[in-house]
Amino acid sequence: MTIQDICASFEIGGKYVTCKELSTGIINSTYHVQYVRDGEEKNYIVQRINKSVFKNPTKLMENIVNVTDYVRENIKKKNLSTKRFVLRVFLTKDKKKPYFKDEKGEYWRVYRYISNSITYDVCDDVKVIESAGEAFGRFQNCLDGFDTKKLYVSIPNFHNTPVRYKKLRKIVKKDPYKRAKQVQKELDFVFKHEEMACQLQKLLDEGLIPLRVTHNDTKLNNVAIDKATGQALSVLDLDTVMPGAMAHDFGDSIRTVANTCLEDDPNTDNVHLDLNKYRAFCKGFLGEVKGNLTDLEKKTLNLGAFTITIELAVRFLTDYIQGDTYFKTKYPGQNLDRTRNQLKLASEMLEKKDQMDAILKEYIN
Numbered sequence: 001m002t003i004q005d006i007c008a009s010f011e012i013g014g015k016y017v018t019c020k021e022l023s024t025g026i027i028n029s030t031y032h033v034q035y036v037r038d039g040e041e042k043n044y045i046v047q048r049i050n051k052s053v054f055k056n057p058t059k060l061m062e063n064i065v066n067v068t069d070y071v072r073e074n075i076k077k078k079n080l081s082t083k084r085f086v087l088r089v090f091l092t093k094d095k096k097k098p099y100f101k102d103e104k105g106e107y108w109r110v111y112r113y114i115s116n117s118i119t120y121d122v123c124d125d126v127k128v129i130e131s132a133g134e135a136f137g138r139f140q141n142c143l144d145g146f147d148t149k150k151l152y153v154s155i156p157n158f159h160n161t162p163v164r165y166k167k168l169r170k171i172v173k174k175d176p177y178k179r180a181k182q183v184q185k186e187l188d189f190v191f192k193h194e195e196m197a198c199q200l201q202k203l204l205d206e207g208l209i210p211l212r213v214t215h216n217d218t219k220l221n222n223v224a225i226d227k228a229t230g231q232a233l234s235v236l237d238l239d240t241v242m243p244g245a246m247a248h249d250f251g252d253s254i255r256t257v258a259n260t261c262l263e264d265d266p267n268t269d270n271v272h273l274d275l276n277k278y279r280a281f282c283k284g285f286l287g288e289v290k291g292n293l294t295d296l297e298k299k300t301l302n303l304g305a306f307t308i309t310i311e312l313a314v315r316f317l318t319d320y321i322q323g324d325t326y327f328k329t330k331y332p333g334q335n336l337d338r339t340r341n342q343l344k345l346a347s348e349m350l351e352k353k354d355q356m357d358a359i360l361k362e363y364i365n
């Protein structure tokens with residue numbers, strides 16, 4: 001089946017023109033599809049859901065429909081455009097389902113492409129970063145009140161850092177490709193900081209910080225940015241909207257917006273935590289959510305940045321040792337490059353902790 005055939009199963013009007021594969025995500029396969037209707041160009045995002053990561057695509061899609069419906073109602077209340085500030089899921093023509101299952105058993109979905117928008121993997125414009133912070137904060141606000149019990153947990157223990165460490169220990173013991181010895185330095189670093197990296201999960205387990213509805217994949221390239229104005233529009237990629245800590249979302253954003261380079265830049269000399277970018281994100285994000293945070297939650301935000309950065313290093317390292325089976329890679333050793341990059345960033349977060357705390361304080365009260 002071609003992408004054109006897949007599109008034909010969905011309720012999208014007009015005629016298929018062209019399709020291009022996008023390479024930003026490292027889990028699902030994503031295509032930008034162009035249609036034309038009444039002489040007007042229409043754009044869609046078509047995705048094949050990675051079934052080995054998302055075990056139940058049907059439930060995943062039901063969850064996304066529930067979440068987007070809820071967010072849409074709140075976007076309306078804010079008098080913002082529902083076409084640009086929230087994702088729209090298209091249904092299939094015959095069964096009216098938010099996914100299509102092809103003859104090979106693969107699941108496909110179609111979203112509206114947010115018009116005149118782009119995404120950034122790295123961005124040097126602090127105004128865009130501030131606006132991205134606002135968008136992620138607004139997403140949080142729009143989900144406030146959504147019943148966590150109604151959420152489908154698409155990947156159990158996704159940000160459960162102690163469980164991520166356990167998996168790493170297990171694979172190091174097995175060491176199927178004899179790679180562990182070569183990464184001793186990286187292993188030493190992550191295990192040295194294990195206690196601190198697992199603190200946030202402990203606070204959640206003890207009920208000391210609230211379990212909220214969080215996005216859980218708040219990297220910079222998961223928000224659509226208006227090409228002309230630089231304003232952040234809809235938050236994208238809703239596969240991991242699950243119960244979680246506010247500090248996870250804040251942290252995953254900081255990990256990407258404040259890094260001076262791509263997360264897989266193999267030259268760690270390029271990796272720095274940019275405090276101006278950090279500040280810009282704090283300004284946008286906290287401007288939206290600070291009124292809703294508990295005192296202890298406020299104190300966990302920077303811990304969240306460190307936690308998510310180390311956790312991702314643990315995940316990349318685990319994948320490297322197990323033979324690169326989870327994250328898509330373009331060359332051998334890419335997961336190791338990603339690991340080293342994240343570890344450098346985490347160590348800069350430790351060095352700059354006092355400066356980060358001081359900046360956070362300016363925007364949190």
Ligand code: GN1
Pocket residue numbers: 024025026027028053217219237239240263312
């Ligand atoms: C994966 O595929 P993508 O880029 O949306 C991963 C995230 C990581 C990210 C790192 C379901 O997201 O947790 O932060 O790669 N998503 C999943 O680039 O594992």
Ligand code: MG
Pocket residue numbers: 025027217237239
């Ligand atoms: Mg994703």
